[in-house]
Amino acid sequence: MSTTTVQRTAAPASSANAGYRTLWRWHFYAALFVMPFLVILAITGTLYCFQPQIEPLLYPHRLIVEPQATPMLTRDTLLAKARAAMPADAAAVTAVIAQVPDRSAEFIFRLADGDKQSVYVNPYSGKVLGTLSVEHRFMQVDRMLHRKLLLGKPGELLMELAACWTLVMIGTGVALWWPREKTTARDALVPRFALKGRALWKNLHAVMGIWLALGALAFVLTGLPWSGSWGKQFKALATSANPGAPAGSWGGLPLRSTLPRMHADNVGDTQASTQGQPIHHRDSAHESKMESMPGMVMDDLPLPITPWAVGNAPVPASADTGVLQALPLGRVVARVASLGVTRGYNLALPTSLSGVYTVSYFPDDPKQERTLYIDQYSGAVLKDIRYGDYGAVSKAVSYGTSLHMGRYFGVANQILCAAISLGLAGMAATGCVMWWKRRPQRSLGAPARERSAPPMRGWKSGLVLLGIVFPLMGATLLAVWLADRTIFGRASRQAA
Template sequence: MSTTTAQHTASSAGTAGAGYRTLWRWHFYAGLFVMPFLVILAITGTLYCFQPQIEPLLYPHRLVVEPQATPRLSPDALLTKARTAMPADAVAVTAAIATMPDRSAEFVFRLRDGDKQSVYVNPYSGEILGTLSVEHRFMQVDRMLHRKLLLGKPGELLMELAACWTLVMIGTGVALWWPREKTTLRAALRPRFTLKGRPLWKNLHAVMGAWLALGAVAFVLTGLPWSGSWGKQFKALATSANLGAPAGSWGSLPLRSALPGAHAEHAGHTHAAPDAAESKMGSMPGMVMDDLPLPSTPWAVGNVRVPESTGRNRMQALSLDRVITLVASLGVTDGYDIALPTSPTGVYTVSYFPADPKAERTLYIDQYSGAVLKDIRYGDYGAVSQTVSYGTSLHMGRYFGVANQILCAAISLGLAGMAITGCVMWWMRRPQRLPGAPSRERAAPPMRGWKTGLVLLGMVFPLMGATLLAVWLADRMLFRGEQEFAS
């Protein structure tokens, strides 16, 4: 780096006030870790926000049909047609209920090897339009990349850490940007295109970060409840405090089909284990809503227990036609999914996850009598779950239509731009050795408020707290000889 640039940077740091370089150092460490994840999250999140528009373009011959004046075939007839496209031992597990005149009917089957395949049927003619692997279709891959980098649990934890460290990056970034001396807030929010070289990149990075800060924090906070580690713990805590899932989510209420001939006194109690054939067909004991083959379920009901296979007596189950008619009579007519019962004591599970959280519904319907065993609505949620429901809808770009999608895309791509400008600035400093972090101040102030904030953040997010401690120790041990700032 040139002597002039070094002097300019040193001067800027000196006039910025005590603690500036300490904040910059932590901002650097946070950004160094977060940058690659931000780019991935931005691209995958933007794509997923526009799923309703993108998927018909990717699979037009499967998802899109020509509207016709002739009546649609019944759901049972369509399901029968879909079975012909699958092996004889495939099990129908999900039906997507949509009545848009230009969309095909979709049914999901589980194959012997555990793979799940979607079958698409023309609702007017019954023609098989094709199949898609549920796990390998583009948007599902995009979703899993967004949530866990396609790496399973380790990737899920990495993404959770990246989200938490983004909070550190935003907090320190706003503190570094905050107007000082004679600079006004209005001037600090305007990019200065008259600058050249690294000062221009720094200015663009700072101004862009200031505009995006609030949206970025909202993105992180609305996404974390769905994370694999902290999100599950948070859901359990909210439920135990009666602020999360509705009553019965943890098995305190019976949720099972009442088999004909079963004695009334058995209702709500654990029965003998099912025979081998039933076990193979049905759900495993202890399964929850999140385990069902449903594309999406409301956050509040993720821990609701799935009915267990417990009975012996049999009779003919209700047809899909009758279940859909029943659900329509309850006020849910379109845009929902039904997890089909795959055991003699399973239930029809209806998951309605619309853009408006207040309309969310989860229903359990007895597969023999059609009795509604449980009807969970937004009003049944605790305060935390209601908040998370709104946050989820906004996070996914669903709440107020295309404008919400565009806003989410702007924030996501803006964060990717932040990562890129930060990387450019780092490169322009040409560090002599990696990682090239800003050196410490000779006499840094106590900064008790910031330290307290980091401790609290580490307590709220324990996984992040452990990494905060690890970074602090590494910084002290590996770079303790650094004193004066040298860009």
């Protein structure tokens, strides 16, 4: 065979592999940053997905009670029992309305130092079963590790960056897997266990990656709206464009409690209570300073979680003009039940004269979501926000959240989320083995550059677009590109 023939034969292969090492290099950098976070996200996400099954196993003596034939005690009696078990300066801020025969009643109190404690009461006997720190219970720690690595704002930004770089990792990974030359669909989609050594690990990594790519993409896109930086900006954009929330839920409506009229000579002498807790003027030790702040929104309330659509919804407030009698908790729970929400919701309690009862109903089916504001004096419904009131963006995010958390179609959804999460952790493991087997001594082991790489305008445009949509990621993309050109600029290049 002549030299010309060899060159002509080799040309198609060279053309087919053009840009391969460039994609591999970007895939390597993305994975180098993402994989440690991906393992943490996979483990913590899987645990949180099974929260309904795990928590009763962790705290059975607090959460679980023996069902009895006798009727449950009233909500106000249970709240009084819980309050008696807490320090005098603790304020009741949330009631968890479960209404399940074998579950205890839970009330959340804010202590003088700002910490929050859950108090569990037997709904049949009124016995206090124990307390748990809201911030330090296992699932809350797991959730904060998942969202922000327990590092506050810096950790939240790191997790957001990891999610964004996962998009680069997915895109380049699919491009590297894409069948070339004579590769069959079976070879691309089914592991070849007959291979040995690094070739086997590479095949397993590629095949696992393509099966998990869609799930990983779904996890990223449904998780980002809840992120601390981009998620808040995205929510603000949805607010201004008004495709993301019902009319008035972001402001613009005069939502205020109606204070009952009182004679001037009775205002100073009337002793008020909210759910049995005295409330005086603004210098009261029990008044929540936070609840008196103008511009307070749903995300500021002491609720475990609220629907994304109403996170920025302003909480109604009334003018502080005196000491008044608020409705007892039992009356409010009955009022909410008459509106069609009977259990499985969190009720934020008013802790000041300007407060309202706030119902956050966040069930597995997004179509059933409800957020209600109820006047603490008259029981009037100030606002009732339902799924049908949401805009297109909020509806999509609501469904994405339910699927992301493994709630939408029950145990099958949990298992699917766990399989994807643990599969991604397996991807991190196989990628690490591949790198370990090919790494040079005293070197990062990044794939060498191509001496004459193609323009790859589509990929570059995609990266620029990602950088514009996710500005925090755009800054790191630029940093990685500069580091690759300067710090690693002397790396060996692939022969032409």
